[in-house]
Every structure is written in structure tokens, then in C-alpha cells.
Amino acid sequence: MDQLIFAAEVFLNGLMTGVMYALVALGFVLIYKASGVFNYAQGVLALFAALTLVGIQQGQIPFAHMINATFGTNLHHFGWTVPAIIAILLTAGVMVLLAWLIERLILRHLIGQEPIILFMATIGLAWFLEGLGDVMWGADIKTLDVGLPQGISETVESVTDSIFGYGFFIDRLDIWAAVIASLLVAALVAFAQYTKQGRAMRAVADDHQAALSVGISLRFIWVMVWSIAGFVALVAGIMWGTKSGVQFSLSLIALKALPVLMLGGFTSIPGAIVGGLIIGVGEKLFEFGIGPLVGGATENWFAYVLALLFLVFRPQGLFGERIIERV
Amino acid sequence: MIEEQSHYITPDGRKIGGVMMEMKNITLRFGGVTAIKDISFDIRQGEIRAIIGPNGAGKSSMLNIISGFYRPQEGEVWFKGERRGPMKPYEVARLGIARTFQNIALFDGMSVLDNIMTGRLNSMKAGFLSQALWWGAAEREEIAHREKVEKIIDFLEIQNIRKTPVGRLPYGLKKRVELARALAAEPQLLLLDEPMAGMNVEEKEDMSRFILDVNDEFGTTIALIEHDMGVVMDLSDRVVVMDYGKKIGDGTPDEVRNNQEVIDAYLGVAHD
Numbered sequence: 001m002d003q004l005i006f007a008a009e010v011f012l013n014g015l016m017t018g019v020m021y022a023l024v025a026l027g028f029v030l031i032y033k034a035s036g037v038f039n040y041a042q043g044v045l046a047l048f049a050a051l052t053l054v055g056i057q058q059g060q061i062p063f064a065h066m067i068n069a070t071f072g073t074n075l076h077h078f079g080w081t082v083p084a085i086i087a088i089l090l091t092a093g094v095m096v097l098l099a100w101l102i103e104r105l106i107l108r109h110l111i112g113q114e115p116i117i118l119f120m121a122t123i124g125l126a127w128f129l130e131g132l133g134d135v136m137w138g139a140d141i142k143t144l145d146v147g148l149p150q151g152i153s154e155t156v157e158s159v160t161d162s163i164f165g166y167g168f169f170i171d172r173l174d175i176w177a178a179v180i181a182s183l184l185v186a187a188l189v190a191f192a193q194y195t196k197q198g199r200a201m202r203a204v205a206d207d208h209q210a211a212l213s214v215g216i217s218l219r220f221i222w223v224m225v226w227s228i229a230g231f232v233a234l235v236a237g238i239m240w241g242t243k244s245g246v247q248f249s250l251s252l253i254a255l256k257a258l259p260v261l262m263l264g265g266f267t268s269i270p271g272a273i274v275g276g277l278i279i280g281v282g283e284k285l286f287e288f289g290i291g292p293l294v295g296g297a298t299e300n301w302f303a304y305v306l307a308l309l310f311l312v313f314r315p316q317g318l319f320g321e322r323i324i325e326r327v
Numbered sequence: 328m329i330e331e332q333s334h335y336i337t338p339d340g341r342k343i344g345g346v347m348m349e350m351k352n353i354t355l356r357f358g359g360v361t362a363i364k365d366i367s368f369d370i371r372q373g374e375i376r377a378i379i380g381p382n383g384a385g386k387s388s389m390l391n392i393i394s395g396f397y398r399p400q401e402g403e404v405w406f407k408g409e410r411r412g413p414m415k416p417y418e419v420a421r422l423g424i425a426r427t428f429q430n431i432a433l434f435d436g437m438s439v440l441d442n443i444m445t446g447r448l449n450s451m452k453a454g455f456l457s458q459a460l461w462w463g464a465a466e467r468e469e470i471a472h473r474e475k476v477e478k479i480i481d482f483l484e485i486q487n488i489r490k491t492p493v494g495r496l497p498y499g500l501k502k503r504v505e506l507a508r509a510l511a512a513e514p515q516l517l518l519l520d521e522p523m524a525g526m527n528v529e530e531k532e533d534m535s536r537f538i539l540d541v542n543d544e545f546g547t548t549i550a551l552i553e554h555d556m557g558v559v560m561d562l563s564d565r566v567v568v569m570d571y572g573k574k575i576g577d578g579t580p581d582e583v584r585n586n587q588e589v590i591d592a593y594l595g596v597a598h599d
Contacts, residue, residue: 194465196451203434203445210432213394214512215420215449267436 002166009160009168010288011281016174018280019181020243023236024253025260025272026188027229032266033192034201034225035107037118041126043254045095045230048133050237050246052094054144055137057087062136084146088234095230096223103223111218112208130251139248144241148176177239181273184235188228189269201225205267259307265320274318279303334371337564344372346405347548348393348516353402355388362388363399364572370516375542376550377559380569381592386552387429389569390520393550394426395419421449425514427505429521429552435494439485439504440476442493446511447472479510482544483537499530503537510541517541519551523558531555535562556593560584568592 024046031039039045055062059078067075082090106121149172156175157167192198204211204221211218240250256279264275283302291298310317335343348370355363363385370376378386391397392404395416404411406422414422425446434442451468480486483503488496493504502522509517522538523531535558541547553559559566560580568576568583570592576583583589 194469196448199441199445200448202437202441203448206434206436207432209396209416209428210434211445212396212416213420213426213428213432214445214508215417216445217415217417 005164005166007285007288009166009170010284012168012170013174014281014284015277016170016178016280017284018277019174019178019273020236020239020276021253021256021260021279022273022276023177023181023184023232023239024257025264025276026184026269027232027236028254028257028261029264029266029269029272030188030225030229030232032205033269034205034221035118036115036205037122038115038266039229040119040122040254041129042229042233042257043251044126044129044133045098045233046237046240046253047246047248047250048098048129048237049091049095049230049234050144050241050250051133051137051142053087053091053146053234053238054142054241054246056090057082057084057144057146058142060137065138066135088146088238091234092231095234096227099223099226099230102226103219107222108219126251130248134248141245141247142241144238144246146238146242148173148238148242150242173239173242180235180239184232185269185273188232191228192269197221197224256303259303261317262307262310263317265317268317268319271317271319279306282306337374341373341543341564343374343564346370347372347407348550349403349405350389350393351403351405353389353392353399353404355385355392355397355399362572363392363569365402366569366572366574367402368567368574368577370548370550371565373542373546373548374564375538375562376548377563377566378550378552378569379554379556379559379566383571384569385572386569387520390426390518390550390552393419393516394424394518420512423512423515424518425509425512425516426518427502427509427520427522429524431498431501431505433493433501433505433508436492438490438492439496439507440480440489442504443476443479443507443511444472446508447476449512475513476511479507482540483507483510499526499533502526502530502534506534506537506541510545510547513545515548517547517549519549521552521554523553523555531558538562 024043027042027045028039031037031042054060059080059082061067061075061078064075067073102125106125107118110118110121151172153170153172153175156170161167192201200211200216201221201224203214203216204218208218211221236253237246237250240253244250260272260275260279262275263278264271264273283299286302287296287298333345337343346369349367350369351367353363353366354361366385366389378389380386388397392399395414395418398413406424434445437445451472480489483506485500485503485507488500488504493501496504506519506522519538523534526534538549538551539562542549551559551563563580565578566576566580566583567574568586568589570588575588575592576586578586
């Protein structure tokens with residue numbers, strides 16, 4: 001019985017971790033849906049958003065190191081701090097500007113190219129953004145605090161304690177992440193399914209020429225999609241940054257999003273969520289149940305093995321578009 | 328000659344109006360290859376205008392110029408009495424010029440209904456917030472657009488495949504869905520790039536009937552490209568004949584049929 005209750009706690013924690021994975025996977029899905037391109041830079045976008053947010057919030061001077069090195073000055077901060085909500089809005093603005101620049105400087109010149117070419121471009125973009133983030137805001141690990149509650153949730157602990165006689169340990173930040181992620185997904189699904197911009201986005205993903213012929217501006221849609229992806233990256237960056245500090249390894253969470261996408265399907269927003277949850281729960285339960293038998297540390301590889309199995313048996317993922325081919 | 332009149336009456340009694348679109352001295356080159364050489368012709372309000380010619384004559388290029396996919400090096404494009412500057416395809420579409428493609432450009436992953444609804448994107452006005460929340464003006468608007476789309480679906484007799492993903496449809500039906508999407512934009516000028524290519528006799532007859540009905544019922548001006556001489560001669564009011572990028576004939580089907588140059592281009596000439 002104790003084991004079962006403990007497993008339930010592990011399950012819940014797995015769900016919460018899964019939400020965090022799903023947040024990152026969402027950004028990938030959006031861009032893939034709209035351009036058929038796997039955006040390698042999505043993880044770095046989250047990092048860049050988090051760095052910018054901390055920088056703005058703490059009144060850091062961008063490019064301070066570079067300016068100091070060039071002019072021999074000693075600049076660090078403007079000496080003010082910006083309220084979290086304003087800093088978030090400003091960062092969102094930066095992400096839109098970034099989306100516009102990406103369209104202007106990269107995508108516009110690659111219209112009609114093979115997806116692999118666009119994929120390579122996003123790899124370049126990832127490295128560039130990582131460097132830019134470093135030069136702009138410095139490479140040190142920063143703490144991010146936008147006022148999200150953290151630490152053990154006493155409500156959950158006392159409620160579960162009264163039911164099972166054992167208090168569950170759930171981080172309040174994880175609960176908030178789940179709530180915010182649900183809202184975000186609901187908003188995104190409504191946007192893609194019911195708005196004309198959403199319909200235009202799906203049309204662009206399907207066929208550029210046809211989209212042009214019904215009067216859709218590719219450039220507008222791309223700026224829009226990359227802005228939304230930047231916004232999702234910002235949310236992911238806030239969550240992960242609050243959880244584990246803003247550091248450059250943040251860009252590696254993109255790697256965890258990969259198995260999530262293979263499970264959920266590259267084109268499905270709900271798929272990203274379900275995939276994230278399955279991976280989150282799966283790796284926690286596996287570690288809990290099987291981990292001790294094989295010496296632990298299964299969390300590092302479980303997700304990828306699961307994804308591999310899916311690739312063999314259901315390559316389009318759980319919710320991906322059926323692969324239709326007329327012969 | 329028809330060219331000088333402000334309007335004319337077709338043999339079947341339809342009245343064709345003034346000039347809607349005018350191409351003046353169009354020349355298009357791809358690198359060193361001249362695809363279209365100094366061609367001028369017009370399209371009149373309400374008529375069915377065909378562009379015919381052997382393979383590689385430059386017909387599709389001409390259509391691509393009208394719809395903004397290609398930009399000619401020389402010449403002027405006039406639409407409704409105004410000279411059209413260089414325009415992007417989506418801007419042309421917003422002017423009220425819709426088109427279909429020779430090798431079908433539909434959104435394969437979307438349902439037939441969604442595909443046709445994309446044709447109405449430019450006439451949707453409600454803000455995206457109210458659309459996402461399905462609220463107020465957006466709801467009324469979506470219903471109004473759906474009614475129009477359903478009318479077109481009925482008209483083209485594709486009710487039973489409404490919800491089917493386009494990727495699963497056979498070729499002939501895809502062509503019909505593409506026509507439906509173009510019609511959904513309620514275009515003033517409809518461009519059809521080989522609407523009957525690859526179809527069997529029955530499908531061709533269906534498509535001919537739809538084209539005539541569209542013209543008749545909605546008063547849509549239609550410019551079409553076609554290989555099949557028989558079909559073209561039956562459908563169209565006036566025909567432009569192209570060969571090797573040049574215009575070799577222009578007139579009613581009867582005039583064109585008796586034009587020696589046209590006969591030579593199609594049947595070949597014996598050179599001594």
C-alpha cells in the first residue's frame with residue numbers, strides 16, 4: 001500500500017515534469033505546422049527569452065562586457081529594476097522583433113527551398129542566438145524571479161496527508177506551470193482552429209503556392225508564427241529559468257522535446273501535451289519501478305528509447321497527420 | 328471585328344461587356360530564353376476567354392503573369408482601367424483574381440470544407456480575438472461565410488466529400504475542389520490553368536458544364552488555358568492562340584479555326 005501511494009506521488013510529479021517538457025515541445029509544433037520546418041533553435045529561443053527577461057528586469061546594460069572591453073569603461077547595470085510584468089511585456093516585444101528579423105534576414109531568402117535547407121538555417125540561427133545571448137547579457141548563471149510561487153505546496157501536502165496518511169510533495173511552481181500551460185494550449189488551439197490567421201497558418205504549412213493564390217501573405221504568416229513561437233519560448237524560459245536558474249544548458253531542454261514530439265506527432269498541439277505527459281510520467285515511473293534493478297539513471301535514456309519504439313510502430317506519432325499517399 | 332466594339336453579343340445571346348483586363352506588349356524572359364514575345368490581348372467583362380497553343384507556347388507563363396507569380400520584363404498589365412504595378416500573388420488575389428493550377432495546389436492535410444474556406448480568408452473581417460473565442464461578430468461572420476461556401480459545394484456537387492481530407496481524393500475531384508476554392512473568393516476574374524488536363528471524357532463534360540454555369544450564374548469572367556481544341560472551341564467566346572511565345576491568332580472560335588497560321592501550328596507544315 002505504501003508503495004502504491006508513493007507511486008501515485010511519483011506519477012503526479014511525472015505529470016508536472018511532463019508539462020514542462022510539453023511547454024518546450026509546443027514551440028516546435030507551431031513552427032513545424034506553419035512551415036514544415038523543424039526549428040532547431042527553439043530551445044535557444046527559450047534561453048534567449050529568459051536571459052533577456054532577467055536582463056531587463058535587473059536593469060542590466062546589454063553588451064556591457066563588449067562596451068567595457070572596447071572603451072575601458074566599467075558598466076554593469078542601469079541601476080534600476082523593472083517590475084516583472086513590464087519586463088515580461090518588453091521581452092515579448094523583443095521576441096516579436098526577433099521574429100521580424102528572422103523573417104527579414106533568413107526566411108525571406110529561402111522561400112520555396114527544401115525543408116532541410118531551412119532546418120540548416122535554424123541550426124545556424126541557434127548558434128548565433130546563443131552567442132548573441134552571451135555577448136548581450138553575460139554567461140553567468142542568473143536567478144529568475146517573476147513572483148511565481150515556489151516550494152512545497154502545503155495544500156496538496158495536507159489534503160493528501162488527511163486522505164492517505166502521507167503528504168505528497170508537489171512543487172507549487174509545477175502546479176502553476178500546469179495551469180499556465182493549459183491556458184496556453186487552449187489559446188493556441190482556439191487560435192489555430194477558429195481564427196482566419198490560424199486557418200491561413202495551416203494553409204501556408206500545406207502549400208506555399210496555393211496559399212499565395214488565395215491571397216495569403218507568406219511573410220506576414222511567418223512573422224506571426226515565429227512571434228508566437230517566441231512567446232511560447234518566453235513562457236517555457238520563465239518556467240525553466242525559475243526552476244533551475246537561467247543558464248546556457250537551458251538550450252538543451254530542446255533535446256528532451258524531441259522524444260515528446262515523436263510521441264505526440266510533430267503537427268499536433270494536443271499531441272505535444274499528451275506526449276510531454278507520457279514522457280514525464282513514463283520516465284519517473286520507470287525510474288521508480290525498474291530503475292533500482294538496472295542501477296538507476298534511467299531518466300537519461302528512457303524517453304529516447306520510447307521515442308524509438310514509436311518511430312518503428314507509429315512514425316507519425318499519436319496525433320500526427322496520417323501519412324496519406326496515393327499511388 | 329470585335330476589338331473595336333464596346334460590347335458584343337455572343338451567338339448564344341449573352342451580352343459581353345467592356346474590357347476588364349488588358350495585356351499590352353508583354354515580354355517575359357527566363358535568362359536567355361524568351362518565353363513570351365510582345366503579346367497583347369484583352370479580356371472582356373463576362374466572357375470566357377481561352378488561351379490555347381501547343382506545349383511550351385507560353386500559355387501558363389501568361390497566366391502566371393496575370394496572377395502575379397511572374398513579372399514580365401516588358402509590357403503593361405491593365406485591370407479595370409488602371410495600370411497594375413508590380414504585385415505579389417497574394418495582392419493580386421485580393422484584387423479579385425482567383426486561380427487554379429495545372430498540377431493542383433490544394434492543402435492536402437485539410438478537409439475539403441477547410442480548403443474552400445481558405446478562399447474566403449480575405450473577406451473575413453472579425454478580429455482574431457473574437458474569432459478565437461467564437462463570440463459576437465465572429466460567430467455571425469463564420470456562419471455567413473459557411474453559407475456561401477455551402478452554396479458553392481452544392482453548386483459543384485461535392486456535398487458528400489465535404490469532410491474528407493483532400494489528400495485522399497481522386498484527381499478529378501481535386502480539380503473540382505480547387506475550382507470551389509477559387510469560387511469561394513467570389514472573384515471577378517477566374518483563371519483556370521488546364522482545368523481538364525488528365526480527365527476522362529465524362530469528367531471533362533462535367534467540368535465544361537461547371538465552367539459554363541459559373542459564367543452564367545455568377546457572371547464571372549473566366550480566362551482558361553486548355554490543350555483540348557474541341558473543348559475550347561465549344562466553351563469559349565474568344566480564343567488567343569500562342570505558339571513559341573508569340574500570338575498567332577485571336578478571335579472567335581470560328582475565326583481561329585480557319586486561321587492558316589493556327590492550322591499550321593497545330594497540324595504542322597511541310598517545309599520544302
